[in-house]
Amino acid sequence: MLSKTVSLVTGSASGLGRATVERIVSSGGKAIICDLPSQSSLADSIIDSLGSDNVKFSPCDVTQSSDVTAALDLSENSGWGPVNCAVSCAGIATASKTLGRKGPHSLEMFSNVLAVNTVGTFNVIRLASERMSTLDPDDNGQRGVIINTASIAAYDGQVGQAAYAASKGAIVGLTLPCARDLSGVGVRVMTIAPGLFLTPLLAGLPEKVQEEMGKQIPCPRRLGDPSEFGKLVESIIENPMLNGEVIRIDGGYRMPP
């Protein structure tokens, strides 16, 4: 049960973030949805189905410190107290070769992917951990847990994924040092590296392509369901010994070049 969980979940108007909010709330916790202002109608539909006592929306660009601060404030101003769980799912994926037919990879695109995926994730870690540090510790001396989302592209980046794989590799890389940095205040840091999940990121592909992608996965022979990501988030929250590690959730899949 997550009845003591007060969470902030970025990128949670959609896909893996949304499934995380649904899981946390169905297990008794509360969640602040942090997503871009353009996603407000999706956020409203989640609030309608889960209840405004359990879920609130804070329009947020994760690259902006003031937006993340406002989301953390919303939890405290709503009477929920400081968050004790922060899950980063906000992310963007681009495809562009390092040197393509039209010339070199856009530097702006590379910087933007790193800004949202990596800098945005670290922004949440640094600001959320400060709030968690004000909480009373539990029996294990722990005050909170931070869960990041990388990708198996951090290890098996494909053609055209230099920016995306770099942004996710950096999240893998910061997991242990952040866990070490925050151990003194009793905050755990974990990262999930998903394989292929059926979210709006992949749902836009033709069905045939989705089916073919699903068949590449050794077992189970299908794309992941976002609820399976939500289940893993719940396990990480509940298990005090999980810290400083990256967990792949990919059905044994390794991406080809």
Ligand SMILES: NC(=O)C1=CN([C@@H]2O[C@H](COP(=O)(O)OP(=O)(O)OC[C@H]3O[C@@H](n4cnc5c(N)ncnc54)[C@H](O)[C@@H]3O)[C@@H](O)[C@H]2O)C=CC1
């Ligand atoms: N679906 C998949 O197969 C996989 C997804 N991932 C990662 O999981 C995370 C979630 O992806 P999905 O749920 O599939 O995608 P999605 O596109 O359904 O959700 C991503 C959410 O992030 C939000 N977002 C984008 N930029 C933002 C910003 N600057 N500030 C706040 N929110 C922002 C979007 O508005 C969207 O609601 C991403 O980091 C993605 O890279 C990793 C591996 C596999």
Ligand SMILES: C[C@]12CCC(=O)C=C1CC[C@@H]1[C@@H]2[C@@H](O)C[C@@]2(C)[C@H]1CC[C@]2(O)C(=O)C=O
């Ligand atoms: C590049 C992929 C695969 C081929 C295709 O038809 C369309 C794509 C666009 C979305 C990409 C696809 C694949 O590379 C896996 C990722 C990178 C996907 C976005 C998220 C993704 O599922 C991932 O991070 C997997 O680890």
